[in-house]
Structures are given as structure tokens and as C-alpha cells.
Amino acid sequence: MRCTAALFALALAMPAAADTPEAEPEDGFSLLEEGAKIIMRSMLDDIGPKLDEMRDGLEGAMAGLEPHLAELADMIGDLGNYQAPERLPNGDIILRRKIPQAPIEFGPNGEVDI
Template sequence: MPAAPPAGVDEGFDLVEEGARLILRHMMRQVEPALDDMRRDLGTALAEWEPALRQLAALAGDIANYEAPEMLPNGDIIIRRKRPFYGPAAPGPNGEIDL
């Protein structure tokens, strides 16, 4: 059976936890104005980009239709469209299969 922690250890952990909370609250108060500005600016940018993004989404279709991006030796990045799977060829009327 493990030994009980020395007296005051729990209180020490509580003080550390409270200190961490105070630090995090202070940090959030410091960055809150910047986060508000970023939220406002991103909202404006997304509103401007929305029509173009919708056109791009309609053109590209489902992201599952594409392979992972690949970097070519010259630095170009390509994203290949996956080839559709049509399944095995159906046998002809006499049981033959075209290869």
C-alpha cells in the first residue's frame, strides 16, 4: 500500500494549480484584443473570398477524388485526380471477357 503524501503536499499542489490559472487568465487578457482584431479581419476576408471559394469547391468536387499532394523535383506541387474504379469487366454473351 503506498504511503500517504506528507502533510501540506495537497495544499502545495492547490497553490500551483491556482498560480497556473492566474497566469493563463493574465495571458488571455493580454491576447484578447489581438484575437478580437483577428476574428474581425478574418471574417471580412472570408466574406470577400466566399464567392471564389464556392466556385473552386464546385469545380474541384469532393476532396476524396484526389490523391495526396506530391512535390516534383523542380519544386512544383501537383494534386492528381484519383482514377475511378469501374470494377471487373462483365462477361460478354458467350462468357468471354475483353482484356
């Protein structure tokens, strides 16, 4: 609704500036700039509360993910020690170490603990 009023005000202002013989081209641009500012302010007023809600939701989600991301970072360590991720045909993604740090430990039946 505010956008419509701003566009209507801009449309009314434009012919008045063009009808005056002493109006310079720069006056038209300044009127367009003012109209654009009015429209942008109106849009920000309309979507501002929704943006605040989105920010609050993302902050909440990050608060829940932060402990898990910290645990993952502790497990992986420095990413420079790994090759680029590789996707297997079954959809699994593996990160191979560039230089193995520890020998692989096999279980009693030859299984590997992943």
C-alpha cells in the same frame, strides 16, 4: 506587469505554507494551481483583444474567399473522382481524373483549352 505581480504574490504565499508544520503537501499544490490560474487569467486578459482582432481579420478574409472557394468546388465536384495531386517539374500542380467524364476537345489548330 500583471504576470510579475502574480508571480510575486505566488512567491510570497509559498514559503508561508511551507513554514507551518501542519501544512500538507496538497496545500502546496493547491497554491500552485491558484498561482497558475492567476497567471493564465492575466495572460488571457493581455492577449484577449489581440485574439479578437485576429478572429475578425480571419472572418473578413474568409468572407472574401468564400465565393471563390464555392466556384472552385463547383468546378471540381467530388474529390473522389480525382487522383492525388501531382506536382510537375515546372511547379504546376495537376489533378488527374480517375475516370475521364468527357472526351478532350481540341481546337481548330490542335490546341487544348485548359
